[in-house]
Amino acid sequence: MEEHEKIRQGIRKIYRLFIGIFSLFAVLAIAIIYMLNNPDALSRKKNIPEAEYVAVPEEEDYDKIENGIHLRTGLLEAEGLTEVINNCTNCHSAKLVMQNRMNKERWIATIRWMQETQNLWDLGNNEEIIVNYLVTNYPSKKKGRREILTDIEWYALEQ
Ligand code: HEC
Structure with a gap:
């Protein structure tokens, strides 16, 4: 009877081991699938808000x-x-x-x-x-030289 009990316990151990390994794989598989779908899941970068759109003047x-x-x-x-x-x-x-x-x-x-x-x-x-x-x-404003004087009252020099 004791032999029987030992074998049973052994089978149970192996069974638990298999369940454990299987769950580990399952968790791993889920994690991998999640990572593939959300590549940024582990990166620490916060979501950068979309750049504000600069107002482009309308055509008119x-x-x-x-x-x-x-x-x-x-x-x-x-x-x-x-x-x-x-x-x-x-x-x-x-x-x-x-x-x-x-x-x-x-x-x-x-x-x-x-x-x-x-x-x-x-x-x-x-x-x-x-x-x-x-x-x-945009005509040229600058005059090359002083304009010729007009309206001059000439006077004779007295000696
Ligand atoms: C392919 C490019 C180009 C185009 C198109 C152009 N230019 Fe220029 N222009 C220049 C460059 C380069 C200078 C030198 C700029 C500097 O000195 O910083 C210049 C200089 C000038 C200067 C200053 C000249 C001086 O003696 O300092 C005037 C005025 C000028 N351009 C008028 C015009 C006009 C009018 C037109 C249209 C017909 C025109 N440009 C189109 C390239 C161009």
Whole structure:
């Protein structure tokens, strides 16, 4: 009888062992499946909130003109504005264009210089439109020298 009891106990031990191993595998399998579905489960990084969206001006605001000024570039609204925006604000700000007041010849020379050294493209028919726009709206203010005096009352020196 004792032999019998011992064998029974042995079987029970083995049985428990199997149950234990099996449960371990089951838990492991569940954990692996969970990890595969949630790769970030163990990482300590907190969820970073989605970057707030920067308000992109709507299409109509993009080329909005207020009080005769094209808001995005600051250029004056006049004939040729579109050509200037399309050809002259790509590489540098429009401020560089506005602050340089030149006459027609010097504008053409500046354009040639940019074409030769700065990869400015051939402006084709737009060149005339652009130069006209610039000369008309941003005329050269500086006078090379003092203007000739008029209205002078000459008087004879007395000796
Ligand atoms: C392909 C690029 C490009 C385009 C397009 C372009 N420029 Fe320029 N421009 C330059 C570079 C580069 C400079 C030098 C900038 C600097 O010195 O910081 C420059 C300089 C200038 C200057 C200053 C010149 C000086 O003597 O200081 C003026 C004015 C100017 N550009 C006007 C224009 C106008 C008008 C147009 C449109 C017809 C135009 N740019 C288009 C590249 C360009």
